[in-house]
Amino acid sequence: MRLEFLGTGGGRYTTFTQLRATGGFRIVSDTTVHIDPGPGAIRNYKEFRFPLNFSFIFISHKHLDHINDIHVLIEAMTQGCKRKHGTVFGPKTAIDFIADYYDDWIEKQTVKTGDKLKLDKMTAEFTSTKHNDSSALGAIFSDARTSVWYSSDTKLIEPHYKLRPDAAIVNTQLPHGYRPEDRMSIDGLIDWAQETKPKLIIMQHFGMNLLKQGPEKEALRVQDKTGIRTIAAKDGQVVELEKEIEKVI
Numbered sequence: 001m002r003l004e005f006l007g008t009g010g011g012r013y014t015t016f017t018q019l020r021a022t023g024g025f026r027i028v029s030d031t032t033v034h035i036d037p038g039p040g041a042i043r044n045y046k047e048f049r050f051p052l053n054f055s056f057i058f059i060s061h062k063h064l065d066h067i068n069d070i071h072v073l074i075e076a077m078t079q080g081c082k083r084k085h086g087t088v089f090g091p092k093t094a095i096d097f098i099a100d101y102y103d104d105w106i107e108k109q110t111v112k113t114g115d116k117l118k119l120d121k122m123t124a125e126f127t128s129t130k131h132n133d134s135s136a137l138g139a140i141f142s143d144a145r146t147s148v149w150y151s152s153d154t155k156l157i158e159p160h161y162k163l164r165p166d167a168a169i170v171n172t173q174l175p176h177g178y179r180p181e182d183r184m185s186i187d188g189l190i191d192w193a194q195e196t197k198p199k200l201i202i203m204q205h206f207g208m209n210l211l212k213q214g215p216e217k218e219a220l221r222v223q224d225k226t227g228i229r230t231i232a233a234k235d236g237q238v239v240e241l242e243k244e245i246e247k248v249i
């Protein structure tokens with residue numbers, strides 16, 4: 001399983017200043033899923049030379065930094081052909097955001113917490129969130145070898161302690177010292193990882209305050225506290241998950 005980051009920024013200020021790009025990321029396995037195409041996703045396919053070859057798009061919720069480029073990504077996924085080619089999935093509020101115009105172009109799949117969805121040879125199982133868009137969903141993506149949890153935007157909540165993915169991609173908008181009610185901070189991530197012990201943590205979706213502190217510094221804080229290898233993702237970065245999992249700190 002490979003991860004490709006089209007943007008590692010998130011939150012209002014990072015999004016409108018583009019301190020970091022906001023295009024979301026891709027999971028590449030037997031099939032390819034683009035996750036959360038925020039502003040600039042399509043531009044960064046060109047910038048980072050990632051191929052426009054995905055068959056699925058997951059929108060975790062309808063906030064701008066997760067959904068802005070959905071229509072142009074549908075055009076890319078279908079290669080501009082008006083025929084059923086590819087699937088967009090997510091909570092109903094996000095799927096309802098898609099223009100009716102595309103009804104003949106794609107499959108739309110509404111999902112909720114606990115649902116499982118087959119994505120060719122991969123599966124996605126949807127996880128709960130506590131966020132200021134209450135319909136937001138995370139997901140565990142699994143192929144034959146590896147499972148990875150994408151938290152989406154959420155505070156750490158009780159059900160997250162039951163998850164046991166090999167690796168985690170966590171939207172850490174806020175640095176150490178913050179305990180927001182609807183988003184994950186570094187302290188929440190440390191609490192979660194100490195309990196669930198994933199083999200690898202990838203932080204992304206950085207807000208302004210975290211960027212000021214320095215994502216690498218905050219990743220090191222997580223790694224030191226948990227003993228788990230922790231990466232602060234960069235725009236354009238490619239992560240070969242199995243290789244990274246095997247590396248020792």
Ligand SMILES: [Zn+2]
Nearest residue numbers: 063131133153
């Ligand atoms: Zn959000």
